[in-house]
Amino acid sequence: SNDDTIIGYDLKNEPHGKRGYSGNKCPEDIAKWDNSTDQNNWAYSATECGNSILDVNPNALIFIEGVEQYPKTEKGYTYDTADIWQAPADQSPWYGAWWGGNLRGVKDYPINFGSSSRNSQIVYSPHDYGPSVYNQTWFDKDFTTQTLLDDYWYDTWAYINDQNIAPLLIGEWGGHMDGGKNQKWMELLRDYMINNHINHTFWCLNPNSGDTGGLLGYDFSTWDDDKYSLFEPSLWQTQESGKYISLDHKRALGTGSTSISLSDYYSSYDASEGSNIDGGSKGSHGDTKPIQSGTTSAGTTTTTTTTPETVVGDITLDGTVNVKDMILLIQYLSGEKVDSKGKDFKAGDVNGDGTLNGLDLALYRQVLSKAISGFPS
Structure with missing residues (x-):
């Protein structure tokens, strides 16, 4: 908890298991996602584990992967429905996914650590791969971004980002440069993540992963130039100077x-x-919408604001509450020398207790992650 280079914890690599094929696992062996307190209910175990970490380090991010199978709950199926798991594929009562990739359960049973401040530390982290790892059914057509969304991505994990449920980190993606379907898939996912501000971790650096290869050549010291050229645009960099x-x-x-x-x-x-x-977009990254007087509803988001000159939380006086304000507060609280010219640090007292402290910082994190819709009035 005292090492600020460790920002979070990925609780378990690729929970998985499925019951829908010959030689199926027993119900108590597969990683499931429901509202039970069974030890193999990954949602329950992740909640217990995440809370234990936050007891020690409340600032840690908690990365939670998905499972492999999720039942078609809209048709009344559950993990405990008897005598359905040998159904033919065209009558399947479950949705399949990559190991650790299925986050459909978040819609029905979202992780809840018990408070808004703790829930603001949740990052859902699916793994996603292309046909070089396994030729899933959604690759059987001349797929596009839209077909991948329709057939797999959206209901499996992309809705979490689209509906502002929580941040996403694609914990693993990557693959071989085959000049064909797998390379096309990597390009489509790369561009989708860039366009939708989704965080990601590329698999992998070392070249000896049989499923995917790596960013390094087999000498372990030079880049695979073709793969790095595909990956490089997804690194965060300035728009014009490329820093x-x-x-x-x-x-x-x-x-x-x-x-x-x-x-x-x-x-x-x-x-x-x-x-x-x-x-x-200039000056908009990570920003929330300006706070205005009264309560208004825009889509599913409710915001509260005053005039730009008196925006609560707007330390930089630029009319919005954004990451720049939170960084200034972090620097102030850590004792760094901060240039106060053109700044209003009184605006950082977002809970109105007359002092700048960690409670204000926690509220910034909740607002910027959209865990809450605005600061307390």
Whole structure:
């Protein structure tokens, strides 16, 4: 909990198991996702484990992968429905997925750590692969982004991001450069993640993964240039100058002039050129909508605001509450020297108790992650 280079914990790699084929596992052996307190209910075990971590480190992110099979609950099936698991494929009572990839259960049984501050630490993390790992049914056609969404992505994990349920991190994606279907799939997923601001971890760096290969050549010291060229656009970088943006607010990704820290980005590049995330919209990355007086409903999001000059939480006085304000508060609370010119740190007292402290920081995190719709009035 005292090492700020560790930002979170992926609770278990690829929970899986399925009952729909010959030699099926026993019900108590498969990783399931329901509302039971069974030990193999991954939703229950992830809740217990995540809460144990947050007891020690309340700032940790908790990465929760999916399972493999999820029953067609809309047709009345559950994991405990008797005598249905040998049904033919065209009558299947379950939805399949990659190991760790099926997050359909979040819709019916979302993880709940018991408080809004703890729930703001949840990051759902499916694994997703292309046909070089296994030729799933959604690859049987001349697939496109839309068919992948319709056949698999949306109801399996993409809805979580689209409906602002929680942040997503695609915990594994990657594969062989085959000049065909697998390469096409990688390009489509890469572009979808960029366009929808979805975080991701590429599998993998080392070249000796039989399913996927790696970013390094077999000498373990030089890049596989073709694969790196495919992957590189998905790295976070400034829109015009192409500088890689670190996730550390102090340190860049390396030496030289090709990388900048997070603080450098928001202070010097965000408003002027933006980044490749969200199509390069300037000054909008991670922002919430301005807070306005009264209560209004826009889609499923309810916001509360005043005039831009008196926005609660707007330390930078730019009319919005965004990551830049939270970074300034973090720097202030950590004792760093902060340039207060053109800033209003009183606006950072978002819970109105007359002081800047960790409670204010927790509320910023909840608002920016959309765990709550606005600061307390």
